[in-house]
Structure formats: structure tokens, C-alpha cells
Amino acid sequence: MRIARGVAALLIASVVLVMPAVPAQAAQGEAAKPQKAAQGEAAKPQKKISTVVSLTFDxxxxxxxxxxxMLEKRKMRGTFYINTGTVGDKLKMTRAQIATIAKGGHEIGGHTLTHLRLSELLPSEQRTQICDDRRTLATWGYRATTLAYPFGSVDSDAKKVARQCGYDAARTVGGLKEWGCPTCQAAEPFxxxxxxxxxxxxxxxxxxSLxxxxxxxxxxxxxxxxLPLVFHRVCAGCGVYxxxxxxxxxxxxxxxxxxxHGTVVKTMRDAVGAKYRPLPRQ
Ligand SMILES: [Zn+2]
Incomplete structure (x- = not known):
């Protein structure tokens, strides 16, 4: 990526050097500043920044x-984090509904068996919550590669267990820039x-607010x-979350x-390039 950008920068720079009489070609969109481009700013062409937004639903x-x-209508795909222990319960999706979502091209990820705070559990209990949930998803035909920790609650043991259970990446909640943390970083690196x-x-x-x-x-x-965004229920006036x-x-x-502006929507798996890793032996 960096090499490609560097090459692009060199190419644009050399276009400007070779053809100073055609500044409009030098930098599309910078046409309003042709004089600056001719004054040596060509060495620093505006770099194309790309942002990936992941829409995650817990x-x-x-x-x-x-x-x-709603996402499909916009040709977008999201990530849906499932607690296999509560599938089919009141207000929860059934297996058939999850299958419909998966068929739509969305990612199905793990969210543990029964949505407990992992940081309050022993590693052996964390393992049951994370591995057994992923194993159940596998028996239902889903190769889950990313996990979301319930309540974003995580400690170093839970991270280790997530890895041992075969997840290739896991999402917390919080830590990026927002109204409550104006100095935090605004996005995760790729x-x-x-x-x-x-x-x-x-x-x-x-x-x-919107x-x-x-x-x-x-x-x-x-x-x-x-930028992963975390959503819960999607309904009007139906709860804080x-x-x-x-x-x-x-x-x-x-x-x-x-x-x-170079911003696209990808599933969490695709955004961070998560690969399938096998489940551990029981
Ligand atoms: Zn949750």
C-alpha cells in the first residue's frame, strides 16, 4: 500500500516536472491551485486517504x-454478532433468520454463549463462553473469524482465550475518538x-444523534x-441501546x-483481513 502510494507520488511528481505547462493533469481536483503545484508543491501531492467503516450489530x-x-439496499454488508445460547429466545433471531442474514452476504461472528462479562470470569469459564459458542456456530455452518466481547468487557486472559478458540480478531467497545474522548485516535489502523x-x-x-x-x-x-461502529437494537424508542x-x-x-471521499463499508472480517483458524480440540 505504502509502496503503491510512493510510486503514485513519484509518477504525479514526474508528470508535473515533465509537463509544467499542464497543471490540470498534475493533480485532479487541485486544478484550483495550479500555481502552487508549479511552485514545487508537486513533491507532496494530496494523498488519497481511504477509510473503512464496519457496521456491527450485537x-x-x-x-x-x-x-x-436496509444495508443490502445500499449494497453494504454488516457483521452480526450472535450469542448462540440465546438464539430463538424472545426478541432474538431464530436460526432461520440468522441463515437469511448470512445468505445476504453478511458476516456472522461470535458474541459468546450467554453474554456474560468475560473480565469477571475465570479463564476456564471464558473458554466455555467463547469456544463453545464458536463451536456451535461451526455446527450451524458458520466459519466465524471475528468475535465481539459482550459489554466490550475484556482482560488479557479473554484475549488469549479468543485466540486459542481460533478467532483471528476481536472487537471491544470504546477507545476511539468520540464526544467523550476528543483526544482519542479516530480510527484503527488497517x-x-x-x-x-x-x-x-x-x-x-x-x-x-445522526x-x-x-x-x-x-x-x-x-x-x-x-472505524467499527457498534449498534444494538434497530427500532424506534425501544431502549437505551x-x-x-x-x-x-x-x-x-x-x-x-x-x-x-475514499470511504467504503466492509464487514469486520474484511476490514481487518481476518482469516479462518480452526477450532481447538475439545
Ligand atoms: Zn452484546
Whole structure:
């Protein structure tokens, strides 16, 4: 990536040097500043920053069936983190509904068996929660490669266990720039320093405005990288951890237009290049 950018920079620089009379060719979009380009700024052409937004939906909520369709309408694919221990419960998706989402091209990831705080469990209990959940997903036909820790609650043991259970990356909640942390980094690098502790802004809540969600993307675009967003229920006025379909749809419509700014939507797996790793022996 870096090499390609370097080559592109050299190419653009040499175009300017060879053809100083044609500044418009030197940098598309910089046509308004041809004089500057001719004055030696050509050595620093504007670099194309790309940002990947991952739309993640936790807890296998029944409202995610409609949410997945909203994404599909925009040709976007999301990541749906499932607790296999509560599938089919009240307000949760059934296996058939999860299958429908998976058929739509979305990622199915693990969210542990029963949504306990992993940092409060012994490593042996963490192993049951994480490995058995992933094993169940496998028996249902899903090759889960990424995990989301319930409540974003994680410690060093849980990270180790996530790796031992065969996950190739895991998402926490929090740590990235937002209203509560203006000085935090706005996005994860494409190769996150901690693959088992991928950061996000706080979960989107009922009182999170459309403006605030958009601002997180705009902030991420300044540095480029991966911005995972965390959603729970998708319904109007149905709890603190919810987003209304109207706000989500407006956000997705706006997000689609950011493609012209180098921003695209990918599943968590694709955003960080997570590979399938086998389950450990029981
Ligand atoms: Zn959860």
C-alpha cells in the first residue's frame, strides 16, 4: 500500500516536472491551485486517504433481520454478532433468520454463549463462553473469524482465550475518538496493533444523534483506517441501546455518498483481513 502510494507520488511528481505547462493533469481536483503545484508543491501531492467503516450489530436481536435488508439496499454488508445460547429466545433471531442474514452476504461472528462479562470470569469459564459458542456456530455452518466481547468487557486472559478458540480478531467497545474522548485516535489502523482488542467509539444509543454518527466517520476520514461502529437494537424508542430505523437509514444513505471521499463499508472480517483458524480440540 505504502509502496503503491510512493510510486503514485513519484509518477504525479514526474508528470508535473515533465509537463509544467499542464497543471490540470498534475493533480485532479487541485486544478484550483495550479500555481502552487508549479511552485514545487508537486513533491507532496494530496494523498488519497481511504477509510473503512464496519457496521456491527450485537446480540442477535430480532430487529437485525430488517437492518440487514436496509444495508443490502445500499449494497453494504454488516457483521452480526450472535450469542448462540440465546438464539430463538424472545426478541432474538431464530436460526432461520440468522441463515437469511448470512445468505445476504453478511458476516456472522461470535458474541459468546450467554453474554456474560468475560473480565469477571475465570479463564476456564471464558473458554466455555467463547469456544463453545464458536463451536456451535461451526455446527450451524458458520466459519466465524471475528468475535465481539459482550459489554466490550475484556482482560488479557479473554484475549488469549479468543485466540486459542481460533478467532483471528476481536472487537471491544470504546477507545476511539468520540464526544467523550476528543483526544482519542479516530480510527484503527488497517493492521490494528491489538487484533484482539479492536477499538470503536461507544455504542450507538437512542440519544446518539445522526450528526454525531456522521462526525465519527468524518473524523476517521482525516487519518484513514478502520472505524467499527457498534449498534444494538434497530427500532424506534425501544431502549437505551437502540437506533431508530429512520436514523440508521439516513446514516446509510449519507455513508454511501462518502465513497467519493475514499470511504467504503466492509464487514469486520474484511476490514481487518481476518482469516479462518480452526477450532481447538475439545
Ligand atoms: Zn452484546
Amino acid at each position: 446480540d442477535g436481536d430480532v430487529t437485525h433481520v430488517a437492518a440487514a435488508r 493492521r490494528p496493533a491489538d487484533r484482539y482488542g479492536i477499538r470503536t467509539p461507544s455504542s450507538v444509543r437512542e440519544d446518539t 450528526h454525531e454518527i456522521k462526525q465519527q466517520v468524518l473524523n476517521a476520514e482525516k487519518s484513514g483506517g478502520v 437502540s437506533v431508530s430505523p429512520k436514523v440508521l437509514d439516513a446514516f446509510l444513505g449519507w455513508l454511501a455518498t462518502r465513497k467519493s
